[in-house]
């Protein structure tokens with residue numbers, strides 16, 4: 323009997339309580355079209371922390387890890403398999419995989435919005451780990467990918483870049499929602515976690531003349547500044563009224579053309595609406611968990627005619643388009659963005675580090 327080591331989550335408890343236990347799980351034989359892949363790297367996401375805090379509901383036992391790169395070890399059956407771009411999938415290929423939308427529900431077919439699929443199958447917490455095929459998350463030695471999974475062959479992309487794709491696709495989606503940036507736009511990004519940092523790099527790459535990141539702590543701001551942001555505002559140094567005043571000062575008193583929210587903090591939305599210009603656009607993308615309510619002044623929205631929208635996760639196209647930016651990141655930039663590294667045995671430490679928000683993307687390399 324072949325087994326794989328996994329970081330099993332049997333109870334939802336905060337990172338500090340070290341909720342993961344390493345267990346051995348049997349690797350089921352492959353069925354036609356299934357793939358057994360050996361994990362190369364799994365990103366630890368802010369969403370994983372929210373899951374452990376009970377803010378993003380999932381069922382346990384679960385195997386987390388949804389930002390994955392793995393090497394194909396075995397393919398079930400004889401039929402040739404292809405990834406979502408049509409490339410053949412072969413033993414030895416480096417792959418990642420995306421949440422699977424059903425393409426049959428109301429949201430998939432009538433609304434044509436697979437990011438809102440009613441029956442979305444997400445590896446790394448949303449596919450049950452208590453039934454076949456068990457190995458359904460990236461915090462493990464092996465994953466067992468169901469036939470028909472949405473796989474992308476990423477032989478030509480650094481694993482560190484691929485794990486950033488989960489955060490980046492949310493921001494590609496956010497820009498999509500507002501019809502993209504106009505060349506030369508001034509953009510404020512609220513938040514300096516992985517989504518915020520990738521949003522800043524994306525905005526710069528998409529032609530923003532000015533990218534201002536409002537976030538913290540300082541090491542993450544220093545990094546995003548080094549990688550291309552024009553200005554940063556540290557939330558631990560400046561209170562909200564000062565932050566708003568500084569954005570207005572840097573944008574000729576008018577405010578930013580576009581504000582991208584990636585904080586998950588309700589008060590950031592009230593603040594962001596003060597930073598956007600007349601006829602400006604505001605996208606809420608950081609509230610994947612329900613963090614509660616906040617008082618807003620509707621007069622502000624009315625007077626400034628602000629367009630406000632949300633961007634929920636992303637669909638396959640957003641991930642694929644994000645690869646264009648990920649391929650441009652230098653090995654040096656990647657080594658600064660993707661750190662620290664942990665082994666599978668150190669999974670609890672990886673979650674604690676992510677909760678402390680000191681780095682952009684911690685990873686597990688089994």
Ligand SMILES: [Zn+2]
Pocket residue numbers: 367368369388389488489
């Ligand atoms: Zn994620």
Ligand SMILES: [Zn+2]
Pocket residue numbers: 423424425426427428429430431436438439440441442
């Ligand atoms: Zn659907």
